[in-house]
Amino acid sequence: MQLILFDIDGTLLRGYGAGARALVRAGRAICGPRFQLDGITISGGLDSVIYEDAARRMGIPDPDALHDAFRARYLIELAHELAHSTPRPQLLPGVLPLLAAVSARPDLAVGLLTGN
Numbered sequence: 001m002q003l004i005l006f007d008i009d010g011t012l013l014r015g016y017g018a019g020a021r022a023l024v025r026a027g028r029a030i031c032g033p034r035f036q037l038d039g040i041t042i043s044g045g046l047d048s049v050i051y052e053d054a055a056r057r058m059g060i061p062d063p064d065a066l067h068d069a070f071r072a073r074y075l076i077e078l079a080h081e082l083a084h085s086t087p088r089p090q091l092l093p094g095v096l097p098l099l100a101a102v103s104a105r106p107d108l109a110v111g112l113l114t115g116n
Contacts, residue, residue, distance in 0.1 A: 019042075
């Protein structure tokens, strides 16, 4: 059996920055209004690493202590972004037929592998 893994944003859909906006709002809610992602590479990064980098740049000595609260708030903010952002996130062309084709093959296992 072969495994096929897909990234989400930029591969299956276009999020138009919804994830980054949600990260910033969650960070500001948990870490304070100075939380920002300026100068931090987020493309392909794990949310937990992005958060930790930004929190350390703010001078938070133990970002792990706030991580669970950050993650919970991020999920709330991301749901809000996905429901209310403009433009709305969109599936990329050909995604549905591709997923239907690979999921119909018994010799393939399909999954998601995403940093965010």
